[in-house]
Amino acid sequence: MTVTVVDAGPGKISRSVEVNAPAQEIFEIVADPRRHSELDGSGTVKDAVVAPGRLENGSKFSVRMKQYGVPYQITSQVIDFADGRVVEWRHPLGHSWRWELTPLSDSTTLVTETFDYSRLGPAKAGGLKLFGSLKNNAAGIEATLRGLQARYQPG
Numbered sequence: 001m002t003v004t005v006v007d008a009g010p011g012k013i014s015r016s017v018e019v020n021a022p023a024q025e026i027f028e029i030v031a032d033p034r035r036h037s038e039l040d041g042s043g044t045v046k047d048a049v050v051a052p053g054r055l056e057n058g059s060k061f062s063v064r065m066k067q068y069g070v071p072y073q074i075t076s077q078v079i080d081f082a083d084g085r086v087v088e089w090r091h092p093l094g095h096s097w098r099w100e101l102t103p104l105s106d107s108t109t110l111v112t113e114t115f116d117y118s119r120l121g122p123a124k125a126g127g128l129k130l131f132g133s134l135k136n137n138a139a140g141i142e143a144t145l146r147g148l149q150a151r152y153q154p155g
Helices: 023-030 033-039 122-130 133-151
Strands: 004-006 012-019 045-050 060-067 070-082 086-090 096-103 109-116
Touching: 012 133, 023 033, 023 096, 023 109, 033 045, 033 060, 033 133, 045 070, 070 096, 109 133, 122 133
Parallel strands: none
Antiparallel strands: 004 012, 012 109, 045 060, 060 070, 070 086, 086 096, 096 109
8 A cells, every 4th residue: 555755845745545436435525524533544533523514615614633632623614625626624723634536547546635834934834843743744644545545445
């Protein structure tokens, strides 16, 4: 199960993996914040507190999280949405998480997840680096994508 590092530009951590599932099937999980804990390989996403059944551009949703042993709740807003292809939401601190799904065939999809902190100022970006968030987010993305790939392994 190979996860590929993607050069998405400065201030972005991006990884891709091929998944043996149709893009629309994967998209239905990504577009439903109540199911994000099914995807999360980092172990930080718990459950949705307030969320629509399906995201769309401008949607807001709140999720329970736990990081470094501390539980908290965040509300994010969808900033980019293309049905079946792209969902991106902005975290309250200004960074975002983006999912891009590219059908390779009717039953195979290239899934790319990106943590984008390029819009943060130097102080916030430096804080993420200092607290190990960049390294942790890269590892979390890789675990998420490996888990998604394993979910759809034949046999």
